[in-house]
Amino acid sequence: KPKPKSKSKSKSPKSYPFIGHYFTIYANRHRLTQWTSDAVLNSPNLTFLLRRPFGQSRVITGNPETVQHILKTRFSTYEKGDTFRTTLSDLLGDGIFNIDGDEWKFQRRVSSHEFNTKSLRHFVEHVVDAELNERLLPVFTFSAENNTVLDLQDILQRFAFDNICKIAFGYDPGYLTPSLPEAKFAVAFDDAVRISSERFRSITPLLWKIKRFLNKGSEKRLKLAVSEVREFAMKIVNEKKQELADKSSIQSVDLLSRFLSSGQLDEKFVTDMVISFILAGRDTTSAALTWFFWLVFKNPEVEKEIVKEIVEKSDCLGFDEVKEMVYIHASLCETMRLYPPVPVDTKAATTDDVLPDGTVVKKGMMVSYHPYAMGRVEKLWGEDWKEFRPERWLEKDEKTGNVTFTARDPYTYPVFQAGPRICLGKDMAFLQMKRVVAGVLRRFKVVPVEDDDNEPVLVSALTSKMKGGLRVKIKERK
Numbered sequence: 001k002p003k004p005k006s007k008s009k010s011k012s013p014k015s016y017p018f019i020g021h022y023f024t025i026y027a028n029r030h031r032l033t034q035w036t037s038d039a040v041l042n043s044p045n046l047t048f049l050l051r052r053p054f055g056q057s058r059v060i061t062g063n064p065e066t067v068q069h070i071l072k073t074r075f076s077t078y079e080k081g082d083t084f085r086t087t088l089s090d091l092l093g094d095g096i097f098n099i100d101g102d103e104w105k106f107q108r109r110v111s112s113h114e115f116n117t118k119s120l121r122h123f124v125e126h127v128v129d130a131e132l133n134e135r136l137l138p139v140f141t142f143s144a145e146n147n148t149v150l151d152l153q154d155i156l157q158r159f160a161f162d163n164i165c166k167i168a169f170g171y172d173p174g175y176l177t178p179s180l181p182e183a184k185f186a187v188a189f190d191d192a193v194r195i196s197s198e199r200f201r202s203i204t205p206l207l208w209k210i211k212r213f214l215n216k217g218s219e220k221r222l223k224l225a226v227s228e229v230r231e232f233a234m235k236i237v238n239e240k241k242q243e244l245a246d247k248s249s250i251q252s253v254d255l256l257s258r259f260l261s262s263g264q265l266d267e268k269f270v271t272d273m274v275i276s277f278i279l280a281g282r283d284t285t286s287a288a289l290t291w292f293f294w295l296v297f298k299n300p301e302v303e304k305e306i307v308k309e310i311v312e313k314s315d316c317l318g319f320d321e322v323k324e325m326v327y328i329h330a331s332l333c334e335t336m337r338l339y340p341p342v343p344v345d346t347k348a349a350t351t352d353d354v355l356p357d358g359t360v361v362k363k364g365m366m367v368s369y370h371p372y373a374m375g376r377v378e379k380l381w382g383e384d385w386k387e388f389r390p391e392r393w394l395e396k397d398e399k400t401g402n403v404t405f406t407a408r409d410p411y412t413y414p415v416f417q418a419g420p421r422i423c424l425g426k427d428m429a430f431l432q433m434k435r436v437v438a439g440v441l442r443r444f445k446v447v448p449v450e451d452d453d454n455e456p457v458l459v460s461a462l463t464s465k466m467k468g469g470l471r472v473k474i475k476e477r478k
């Protein structure tokens with residue numbers, strides 16, 4: 001197992017009494033993911049102690065052993081915790097992302113049915129297939145014929161949003177239609193996520209709580225955005241309740257029906273669940289795919305291999321064919337190593353503890369693991385870690401010539417988290433992304449409009465995005 005870096009490259013950021021690293025945090029407030037990543041990478045044991053004002057400290061780690069300790073070995077010690085819960089409670093309420101203990105176990109158990117093989121097969125062969133063939137590809141065809149510019153990230157968010165609503169709630173918002181309708185909901189959702197996550201940067205939580213109490217500035221905007229989001233989620237819930245009441249037996253197989261028929265009729269609870277699933281399903285796969293198409297354009301030899309893998313399959317891509325596409329799978333893993341959709345994820349300690357790297361953790365302290373930094377550790381990925389090389393995930397059997405995908409251990413690559421709370425939608429996400437890649441690259445080339453050597457910027461608010469989106473032209477593949 002590779003060992004973390006043993007030497008510090010440069011000194012740690014400067015910390016002052018009372019305010020800790022606040023000056024540097026403030027100066028880097030628009031690139032905190034990148035700044036904390038540098039701090040982790042420059043630390044000898046890949047663990048950095050971020051000192052916040054008023055003596056609050058947060059551990060941030062990129063050390064696989066420590067990540068395993070937090071996410072698995074001491075799972076019950078590291079919870080979401082009160083700070084996380086209160087900071088996000090206006091938006092997420094008691095949804096699965098924001099709870100611990102028995103409540104979390106219940107939601108996880110009911111939700112996990114949604115991700116069994118039968119559901120996933122239905123998802124890829126019907127839901128994703130229809131959204132791809134009836135919406136995404138026609139939008140691309142129009143763009144190719146008329147030489148228009150598209151914001152690929154926006155298109156992919158619409159695509160993912162329609163899909164998650166259809167599979168989880170049996171509801172089609174029709175957000176990716178040729179006219180690309182403005183959706184008040186989507187704007188409100190982005191605002192709500194961004195402002196909620198900005199609360200974490202407040203010098204003390206008291207500040208945003210006072211602002212909320214006075215209903216001023218960003219808190220006023222957050223309140224409006226959250227009520228818009230809740231109204232939309234509640235509409236879905238009420239329509240589903242009506243549908244269930246109208247039917248003598250339950251035919252719907254979606255998650256929402258499952259919650260409603262398990263006796264969960266509390267409107268607030270089910271609405272919270274809907275919001276968490278939209279967050280999980282919309283922004284993660286769309287961000288990953290946006291970076292993927294940019295990286296593939298920048299690496300034509302990878303694109304060639306991908307197209308080769310696609311044309312070897314028949315036109316009709318079902319569940320099994322999609323699963324078999326190992327080169328695309330590897331390319332997506334490689335994309336998310338460099339640009340993880342959840343770049344940093346945070347827990348809180350319920351008791352005092354000592355991490356395997358010797359860091360002392362006090363009860364109540366926040367402890368984050370940093371997939372963005374971990375994808376950049378030379379000792380874990382080799383000297384060529386900067387390169388986009390799907391081959392690092394593949395193994396060729398010299399006798400048979402068969403190429404197989406080799407996963408890294410989930411604590412070295414915690415892009416989907418790891419341990420008992422590992423992402424429930426991992427397989428669903430891969431199936432969806434692979435089906436999109438195969439459907440798009442079989443027919444089209446995706447060409448960024450700004451083709452210079454500048455790397456797009458990753459910005460993060462709970463989940464990451466490409467700053468400003470990705471403007472592309474679509475060309476028919478000859």
Ligand code: HEM
Binds near residue numbers: 111288415420425
């Ligand atoms: C590339 C795509 C995705 C990535 C990288 C990803 C990553 C993650 C991560 C890091 C977490 C842990 C979050 C936390 O607890 O703080 C998580 C949890 C979760 N994800 Fe995903 N996710 C993806 C797609 C999806 C999709 C499509 C769904 C489908 C709805 C989904 C459903 C969930 C759920 C329900 C949880 C909560 C699990 C729990 O707390 O027990 N994810 N995901």
